[in-house]
Amino acid sequence: MSSFEKFTSEHSILFDLDGTIIDSRIGIIETLHAVVAALGHVPDKAIDLTWVVGPPLAELMAEVIGFYGDTRVDEAVALYRRFYDDSGRFQTPVFPEMAELLRTLARSPIRIFTATSKPATLARSILAGHGLDQCFDRVHGAADDDSGGEKPEMIARIIAQESLNAARTLMIGDRRFDISGAHANKMRGIGVLWGYGGQKELNEAGADLLVKSPDALAPALEAQLTALSRA
Template sequence: MSDRQNGFAGSSQENSVGVLNDIDTILFDLDGTLINTIDLIIASFLHTMEVYYPGKYKREDVISFIGPPLSETFELLDQEKVNEMTQTYRSFNLEKHDELVTEYEGVMETLEELEKNHFKMAIVTTKRRETALKGLKLMGIDRFFDVVISLDEVTDYKPHPEPLEKAMAALGSTPGKTLMVGDSQHDILGGKNAGTKTAGVAWSVKGSEFLNQYDPDIMLENMKDLLFHLGIS
């Protein structure tokens, strides 16, 4: 992984509409950005940790697990049990999915306005495609996204630029006109590595102060703030 992927290869924070004047394409992360899967993810990790490491992990311990693919997280714990732990996590996650996933305020209205204003949009996620589509459909926002780049479509995942580049290619977009929106450092660094503008979301479970370390171009307090920054509200 390059220094740029690990470090702060970004532009300064500018909370003004001018920074996004030329944007016509929005790439969204999914979990923790468009749909609230945080309780589901944390519950799934806690369940898995309790199976393999009884009594060792609490909520605050597994928050750091959020962002990378499961394989990367579980490899750090036990390389010999990655597949086993992944299956334990996914079985619980699937069982509890519809019960624990909720919507974020302002997301539906924002997507509707972006569609009306002819913005190109895609999902770029480290989830498997099947699970990503399940969440999009549950929240009723699948109709906005013909392009979904999931873990299944890439060799390298965020912060590597590959998934963002695939999304832009599918949409006929260019980095200079694209914004990456996400709740983790992987989204911000992925955008920077792909040459796009970047937006962090203040409702990230890791907090806006943490995300600001990675120097996103803007920080959104509510998804509807995006409309202001794009000059359409």
């Protein structure tokens, strides 16, 4: 029996996807370079694009192509969706230990969901490709047109749709958006350091706890859920 069996369905965990469960950096950045080229520019591959993993697509696209003096955001977003669906989504390895943790949680009474800025249909497809989609009670994310990807509103929607108790729920993610979204909904936000936000960003966002590596996440979750049970 896992250490999570002692909890109940009153306990829930929301997981970000990019930078938390999957290492999507290469697929996203290569897709962005393809978009820039398709718009008629020469991609500057020396530019650090690590920051693009996490924000809503239209927001990050405006900044990426703005560097080249381009304002065709809608066209760029459409190109990105097509290119990412063709190849980028296959460049998404799962971080070590995360698959086993998700499978362990899925066998427990704890309810688990995604809360990702990716469209939910795309997130579900990526997770299915790794055999992990069935681990989740439901895959939540943005709409197919990328609307609804802002974390505060998304988490509020998940709480309402799934009848979650925010005081018994954790949000796990690697970016400030995950932490601020959790706190906007009176939920603890746990920051992970193997993703793309980094310690400074997560500390400034007020993360309730930082976890250094995937193998340290299971005991951290157990301790946090135990603390919530006492509150």
